Amino acid sequence: MENPRRIALEVAYSGHAFFGFQRQPGFPTVQGELEQAWLAVSAEPVTMIGSGRTDTGVHARAQVVHFDTWSRIATQQLHKALNAYLPEEIVARRAVEVGPEFHSNGSAIGKRYVYFLAVSDTRPVLANGRMAWERRAHLDLHAMRQAVPHVIGTHDFGAFAAAGRATADDIRTLQAIHLRSIRGGFSFSFQGTGFLYKMVRNLVGGLMDVGRGRHEPSWMGEVLRSKDRRQGAATAHAEGLYLWRVLYPKPIFGPNRRIRPDNSE
């Protein structure tokens, strides 16, 4: 008997429709929808393993999911078959066959998240659900950028984990944070070896407090060193956050065929 094929999928989803990635009986989740869709395609029950759990409301531009299948469906057609059964808030963008040693989370060497924040005194109706909203007319981009070096590097990030979630192993490496002006607001991108539960949103909340002038940029370092979540700022809203990219030692999907004339990656 042959071995099953291991398939990696690139999956995008709009987080508002789901109670996060991880399957929960009775609630719509991304994992649950993917597994049900595959069952509809091939009558084969599988476990779809994601590179990480995104929280309720968090979007994904390029989540990576792997699963094992005995089906004979051609790999190039596989994501299209899945899409025929997925709800409109989820799409499988690409599928490749990977070796049995590949694991969407275990093989990842890093992740990139991007947070989009609209800054305006009225609701950004055209970005509703796609960007978070800061009602003030001004956030000080220069001050927020000055705060970045205070959290970059390998640290215990317990102070930026969800309240009550700090554990014995909160050491992570935050490789880069880039803050950019975009039309109507800002984007914040974060690249690191891994992220604690709510860590990105808590970092954004802290940077926003610096941008509002509530704290000096160096305060971000003080919060970090305190290892105490209660020292930090409010958690930024989920609707602005996107799992942007999962990084592997070499790209698993090959050259990117999508149009990307700007420098967003």
Add this chain to the structure above:
Amino acid sequence: MENPRRIALEVAYSGHAFFGFQRQPGFPTVQGELEQAWLAVSAEPVTMIGSGRTDTGVHARAQVVHFDTWSRIATQQLHKALNAYLPEEIVARRAVEVGPEFHSNGSAIGKRYVYFLAVSDTRPVLANGRMAWERRAHLDLHAMRQAVPHVIGTHDFGAFAAAGRATADDIRTLQAIHLRSIRGGFSFSFQGTGFLYKMVRNLVGGLMDVGRGRHEPSWMGEVLRSKDRRQGAATAHAEGLYLWRVLYPKPIFGPNRRIRPDNSE
């Protein structure tokens, strides 16, 4: 007795929630929602006059609406009071007092519409409802740009009006069309003195057919000269279209305080 104040509002809305701009009893429309909201603010029935009717599903980034009021609400607070009663798909972004000679449509010297088109072989779930979707992997931008000069200028645009809507006065001046690559697809911007019903979407449909290679760029001129809607391409979907800006001899809202570091305008 004094005269009423004439107020101009800049209004943004997400078109999917409405049966277009114009009031229709029994259906949610942008005009109807604005008038109801003002009634809730001031107990004063008014007619909100827009710079033009946007069609069902068409969005507006900056529709301009005027109305006359006897209320004493400070002009700077007026749009905020309105927003408290508007549904989440509509927002009044700015309010100014204008002279009694101002008319949102009659005073306009031009309009700009922008059409956003995602081009990918899978659904653009993160732009769902905000961009139209072309399933092909490729549209020839160069060919589409070559088609532009064939429709720029002052012409009878009856061939690009909605079927059955060509009238005795279909002469309009199309001043500029700009096609740009954006992440995930293209944007098409149109500036002109005025637009016939469905004219922008019919122009986009024609340009897309040229981009797909179905017709030579010069075909757009042939369609124009035919003055026959049946010669043209399919109407592009409403969800990609935005009323972007209404142009007046001088800007009515004063300097733009919103963040706009890019060159989108």
